[in-house]
């Protein structure tokens with residue numbers, strides 16, 4: 001029987017053979033995650049395996065890792081085979097890990113079985129999804145049991161939605177420490193240099209083609225991912241799409257991932273009992289160089305977005321994507337290295353009698369392609385927080401002003417599961433996270 005002091009320092013599922021298993025490693029993003037872990041961890045402290053359904057493809061990934069991370073001792077990265085139509089194979093796999101990272105998308109098509117296996121076996125889970133209907137369904141199916149068991153199921157730990165989620169969390173924490181609540185955050189993607197992969201395009205089109213119409217309408221609810229009994233804020237279904245952001249000093253247009261990120265950030269606030277602010281409002285846009293550019297992108301984006309709702313346009317887009325950017329392909333190594341992004345989130349507090357409204361800006365920057373270089377980093381570092389931080393420490397530190405209201409398990413968000421522990425790791429890995437008063 002372990003002593004109380006041992007429990008406090010023990011990692012969850014400490015007796016399992018692997019800290020992390022990367023599911024979907026044969027794909028473009030999963031291979032980058034496996035490479036990141038091989039290059040940035042030592043086998044003495046982090047044991048990981050790669051997993052998927054195709055032995056030959058995974059053996060090639062393991063061989064490539066041996067080339068790109070020649071200094072990693074301990075022999076080739078182990079390969080585990082499982083398939084989503086064989087629940088026993090998934091159980092056998094997830095029982096071997098403390099945390100599973102999944103990049104096997106489109107998630108609405110083949111993501112559910114793995115989450116179910118992780119919940120069944122009390123294995124923490126991280127993924128790269130940007131598909132709100134998938135996130136909503138796993139919340140409905142698994143939040144209660146995962147909460148009861150203290151299992152963290154954390155979707156969207158890539159460029160969708162970590163910069164938005166952690167940037168807002170840091171602003172809320174910054175003001176909460178001064179006794180102030182947020183009334184609004186306006187996040188602007190100021191710089192974005194990067195390209196898509198076949199899997200990302202397939203997943204985006206999959207949301208349009210696979211989501212039942214009824215669910216599509218539900219998705220328009222700005223509080224779509226919040227618990228049904230959570231208090232609603234002032235945001236409406238109409239996204240921010242054209243305005244001038246004074247603090248950022250740039251005209252703004254619609255940002256393609258806003259429907260995912262805004263709902264995710266609102267879930268973080270709801271899971272913390274609306275601790276960011278009782279009437280908290282969140283909006284996300286993309287900066288443009290000038291008025292005309294923003295206006296043209298708003299009109300052009302609107303027409304393109306509306307056209308994509310039509311099945312014939314979806315068929316043509318799927319055909320073109322399969323032909324020119326098929327599954328398994330994505331930006332080149334050089335494109336990944338030279339990519340980068342900067343997001344600026346401007347927070348404003350509630351004006352109270354003795355405390356006038358204050359503003360601050362959170363800056364989140366990445367130094368490689370957002371969707372692949374920085375996403376593989378964010379996924380890996382998220383999993384490392386859960387794998388390496390003893391639960392007692394995870395419960396008692398790293399959540400700033402929100403330590404007493406943070407969830408201890410469930411289908412949650414990056415900010416509410418990993419909080420400032422993740423900020424610390426991502427800063428050490430080269431990303432910028434800072435808050436400045438305005």
Ligand SMILES: NC(=O)c1ccc[n+]([C@@H]2O[C@H](COP(=O)([O-])OP(=O)(O)OC[C@H]3O[C@@H](n4cnc5c(N)ncnc54)[C@H](OP(=O)(O)O)[C@@H]3O)[C@@H](O)[C@H]2O)c1
Pocket residue numbers: 023024025026027028029030052053054057083084103104105106107110128129130156157158159160161197198199200201203204326327328329330370371372375
């Ligand atoms: N949030 C972000 O910022 C961000 C960034 C990057 C990627 N993503 C998302 O991550 C996902 C992966 O993107 P990607 O470009 O890496 O895609 P990809 O190259 O097509 O890889 C997909 C992976 O899923 C696996 N898979 C597909 N069907 C499967 C099934 N039925 N059973 C088991 N495994 C299956 C594939 O295995 P096989 O090789 O055996 O086919 C492959 O390993 C997408 O949903 C994408 O949107 C998000």
